[in-house]
Amino acid sequence: MGTIKIKDKIFAVSIPDAKIQQEVKRVAEEMNRDLKDKNPLFLSVLNGSFMFASDLMRNLTIPCEISFVKLASYQGTSSSGKMKELVGLSENVKGRTVVIVEDIVDTGFTMQHLLAKLMERSPKEIHIATLLLKPDKLQVDLDIKYVAMHIPNDFIVGYGLDYDGYGRNYRDIYTVVE
Ligand code: 5GP
Ligand code: MG
DSSP: OOEEEETTEEEEEEEOHHHHHHHHHHHHHHHHHHTTTSOOEEEEEETTTHHHHHHHHHTOOSSOEEEEEEEEEOOSSOSOTTOEEEESOOSOOTTOEEEEEEEEESSSHHHHHHHHHHHTTOOSEEEEEEEEEOTTTOOSOOOOOEEEEEOOSSOEEBTTBOBTTBOTTOSSEEEEOO
């Protein structure tokens, strides 16, 4: 027990379910305090953040909304192959307090791009909440207000995070075994 095999790789438990739940609860309690009178709109970034978003919401007791967005590869004749479009956002975010809910911030480029896309829609403010942060890998200047856990620079799966589409279903977080 404690290890799983996904495709060609072995993973071992690195953050157990109980620890994840404890830290998600802590973040939710901070939000319950900070965002009480702000009617926040949580934007969960699919696919990776669905479990985090779910557990976070179950610990929030303030008036709030949640919606789900995705960064999808741009279809068509765009030259900038790397840049992705924000899809799925039907809510009006103008003047709102928006909280981005992400699974993991690694280099930070994805988050930086998402922030820029959201800013175009004139929210009142944007806060970032991430389940995981790899501080050693961060390459851009981001103000990340809510971090459930800091992790080392290794590839992880579980609790929403995948390896080639698999492994999202596990309650614990697993780190790849070299
Ligand atoms: P960034 O743009 O911050 O470098 O990358 C963020 C994205 O890379 C995350 O949303 C996630 O999809 C992916 N990612 C980064 N590190 C990991 C990891 O350790 N495991 C998994 N499953 N995905 C990761
Ligand atoms: Mg993600």
